[in-house]
Amino acid sequence: MIAYFTRAYTFSASHRLHTDALSSGANRTTYGKCNNPYGHGHNYRVEVTVAGPIDSETGMVINMATLDSIVRTKILDRFDHMNLNLDPLFASQVSTTENLTIEIFNILFDALKPARLHRIRIEETENNFFEYTGS
Numbered sequence: 001m002i003a004y005f006t007r008a009y010t011f012s013a014s015h016r017l018h019t020d021a022l023s024s025g026a027n028r029t030t031y032g033k034c035n036n037p038y039g040h041g042h043n044y045r046v047e048v049t050v051a052g053p054i055d056s057e058t059g060m061v062i063n064m065a066t067l068d069s070i071v072r073t074k075i076l077d078r079f080d081h082m083n084l085n086l087d088p089l090f091a092s093q094v095s096t097t098e099n100l101t102i103e104i105f106n107i108l109f110d111a112l113k114p115a116r117l118h119r120i121r122i123e124e125t126e127n128n129f130f131e132y133t134g135s
């Protein structure tokens, strides 16, 4: 029997949607106000879902303290109060939340092993949600 455990985390970060592959005008047309040269910020809410059998001794899919520690070390310490565009992950790709969601999935997929990361879901604003399950 496989169970799913989801825990939510938040971090605040700034970014600017911009690509050197487009002209200034095309960037402005494509990204609108999000192309503002001074950037803007979000309070990102990240949902991490781990899937797996329930351990017969602990009754858990994953120990929450273990999950918290890994997410803090790998994600929150890296991105909270940072400019996403300055992170090497976004040196050659736009800091859209689609890309952020995939990058966070890939980081945590490796870090959580042998536990199995099932899904990352990120709320960028009250209206924008993104999710990735690895394929």
Ligand SMILES: Nc1nc2c(c(=O)[nH]1)N=C([C@H](O)[C@H](O)COP(=O)(O)OP(=O)(O)OP(=O)(O)O)CN2
Binding pocket: 017, 034, 040, 095, 096, 097, 098, 124, 125, 126, 127, 128
């Ligand atoms: N496909 C994507 N489109 C957009 C992304 C993205 O990551 N993927 N991101 C943005 C911006 O980062 C932007 O900051 C979103 O904010 P906004 O347009 O203000 O979003 P809302 O409409 O939800 O908020 P309002 O306050 O109602 O304007 C844009 N597009």
Ligand SMILES: [Zn+2]
Binding pocket: 015, 034, 040, 041, 042
């Ligand atoms: Zn934004």
